[in-house]
Amino acid sequence: MNATFTDPKIWLVIALLGLGTFLIRFSFLGLIGDRPLPPWVLRVLRFTPVAVIPGLVAPLVLWPAATDGQPDPARLTAAAITFAVGFWTKNVLAGIVSGAATLYLMLWLMG
């Protein structure tokens, strides 16, 4: 790595990151157990996937690190096609395949 990150230090980061990530994942599963949650909490929690993943992906689509944060027509088109196909077919595989095909077609067309 470099002078700052010696081997023991890298392993320290790996171990603590692994432990911390596990504790985050274990948090509610471990602490709440089977205690019943209020209905409104359950209602809010059911939206977790559609509330978290779009926000995680949006900056990666709009400002890809691979193009130094500049919006890239190939990636934008691939994202749009993936969403459209996934939405209409309700099929994850169809979305992935058409998105990847669009990405490579666009990258090839744009040279």
Place this chain on the structure above:
Amino acid sequence: MTEINRPLYGQGVRDGLPYVLVILPFAILFGVVATEAGLDIAQTMGMTILVIAGASQFAAVAQMSDQAPVIMVLATSLAVNLRMAMYSASLAPHLGGEPLWRRALAAYFLVDQSAVMSIEKFEVEPQHSGVEKLKYILGVMTPVAPLWYGGTLIGALVGSSIPESFALDFAMPITFIAMIAPMIKSLAHLAAAATSVVLALILAGMPYGTGLLVAGLAAMIAGALVETALERRAAGGSQA
């Protein structure tokens, strides 16, 4: 060993299979990036197996390359993973009655793909037992986890000989979009997703990716509010 309930485990495997196409390139990319940053193969594999959370692994490697202090590396990378606490909360009602070791096993394998697929699955089919639900999660991870480990190893071994024009970076966005698009089934889901996108972009400047947490929480509430409003309207309409 209790009896294997094939249906739910098998359904998990089947639901996890589409991700094979994208996990592999994403894992290879991590192997390449980590070794290029100076991690040796043991360190790269150690991180991939212990952390098993791609986005935070990329964040950690990038921060170490920038010579950030250890505490900052951890703060940033762990913040990227805080969304998993929301997954954990979502699955607690389904798995909470299981023994600690089973909950711990589920926690280790709680990645975006397994969490999203199982939250969706258990919402539609809440009647399954906790063990069966755990088997579904393990089923989704059966094709995903080995390819994540294996892909990282391939990337670490072949290193920088993979051209950038392969655009491996976009495997993750395509996966996530393909995963979520079929779940937009109502105006409430659409409201949650739109809130999430708009707020995440506006708040992208917040430190350590905490903007995503704010965006995610606001989007969950937006979805629940729209759903409640729609239900009230439907109830009111049927009475009229």
